[in-house]
Amino acid sequence: MPDVRLVNVTKKFGKIVAVDNVSLHIYDKEYFSLLGPSGCGKTTLLRLIAGLIQPDEGEIYIGDRLVNDVPPEDRDIGFVFQTFALFPHMTAWNNVTYGPRVKGFDVRKAETIGHEVLEMVRLHERLDAFPNELSGGMMQRIAVARALAAGAKLLLLDEPLGQLDAKVRNELRYEIRRMTKDLELTAIHVTHDQSEAMAISDRIAVMKKGKILQVGTPQELYINPQSIFVAHFIGESNFLEGYVSNISGKTTIIELRGGIKVQAVNNKGVKGGEKVLLAIRPEIFTVEKGKKEDKNAILGRIERVTFEGTNVRYEIRLKNQDLIVIVKPSLTGEWFNMGEEVTVSFPTEKAHVFKYPDVGLKEEIAVE
Numbered sequence: 001m002p003d004v005r006l007v008n009v010t011k012k013f014g015k016i017v018a019v020d021n022v023s024l025h026i027y028d029k030e031y032f033s034l035l036g037p038s039g040c041g042k043t044t045l046l047r048l049i050a051g052l053i054q055p056d057e058g059e060i061y062i063g064d065r066l067v068n069d070v071p072p073e074d075r076d077i078g079f080v081f082q083t084f085a086l087f088p089h090m091t092a093w094n095n096v097t098y099g100p101r102v103k104g105f106d107v108r109k110a111e112t113i114g115h116e117v118l119e120m121v122r123l124h125e126r127l128d129a130f131p132n133e134l135s136g137g138m139m140q141r142i143a144v145a146r147a148l149a150a151g152a153k154l155l156l157l158d159e160p161l162g163q164l165d166a167k168v169r170n171e172l173r174y175e176i177r178r179m180t181k182d183l184e185l186t187a188i189h190v191t192h193d194q195s196e197a198m199a200i201s202d203r204i205a206v207m208k209k210g211k212i213l214q215v216g217t218p219q220e221l222y223i224n225p226q227s228i229f230v231a232h233f234i235g236e237s238n239f240l241e242g243y244v245s246n247i248s249g250k251t252t253i254i255e256l257r258g259g260i261k262v263q264a265v266n267n268k269g270v271k272g273g274e275k276v277l278l279a280i281r282p283e284i285f286t287v288e289k290g291k292k293e294d295k296n297a298i299l300g301r302i303e304r305v306t307f308e309g310t311n312v313r314y315e316i317r318l319k320n321q322d323l324i325v326i327v328k329p330s331l332t333g334e335w336f337n338m339g340e341e342v343t344v345s346f347p348t349e350k351a352h353v354f355k356y357p358d359v360g361l362k363e364e365i366a367v368e
């Protein structure tokens, strides 16, 4: 039952607009992530939902209930923070059963819940350990267990994996997702790590400077970014500068630097004559040796080759001096060498045409 709805929510701190007119619907039982660079307002948005701070404008609903004036303890939420916010003087067991006990559940019920959630986070054998005897990953599991034990159907997680090293982080993210799905919880997960958000989420809201730029499944965001920022922040994109020389039907013809003409169909509202950026993912290019005639073909030279294991990464200087990055699987397909002349081409339907940002590309995609 706990879907979460925000309607035109704004939160300011003095002159800083931390959350800027945000409207959002997070569905019941959904694993939802707020993703964006540091300082974009993710934590503020989460704290608004938790009731730790109040909005200046707008409404927040949990289920059917308008909660603007409801204190945090009456919102029925569990909270997991980035830092391991456990009681240091209590054992794992006491940390986990603290919630049910202060809620006034009878002792036996509190204990049943405690056993269940410790089983769930696979730390049952460590119930007598104190936090300083546990690893970071274990402490964060206890923190999750404690939030789950409180019995809330809405779980808020603020960079819960941020302090852990890569291997533990990758394991724990799947575990957290699995637990929320097993318990049929709604989870709202804050992170600045796009690969984490992509791996764990049903849907993601990408935030920048207090605003939500796009909401979608990981696949939707990757395949169809609606802005330059999202095309850059989710995965990787090459951006080529040019002008719209013609639009005919669904096809936009773009003149790149050096008079190179190419075509694209995903036009994000640009008009004839306008300055644009063409966004192309590194893996969608075809690379062929030598000079070839083809649609959307551009001649270039391999400037750098980086073997990355699964993939090889080529930096290619196009004949108009633009530099692009192309990624190809290592073990299937042809290899190319440094200095080699190649023709690169890309499918019309997989490139995106955006209006050139007023502030310039560098500023538009900056994350600080």
Ligand SMILES: Nc1ncnc2c1ncn2[C@@H]1O[C@H](COP(=O)(O)OP(=O)(O)O)[C@@H](O)[C@H]1O
Residues within 6 Å of the ligand: 013, 016, 017, 018, 036, 037, 038, 039, 040, 041, 042, 043, 044, 045
């Ligand atoms: N309590 C506060 N007082 C003043 N400014 C704040 C406060 N909390 C957050 N901010 C500011 O609001 C903006 C958003 O912060 P935050 O929500 O913490 O971002 P994120 O979690 O995405 O890194 C930042 O500019 C931050 O400095």
Ligand SMILES: [Mg+2]
Residues within 6 Å of the ligand: 042, 043, 044
């Ligand atoms: Mg934060």
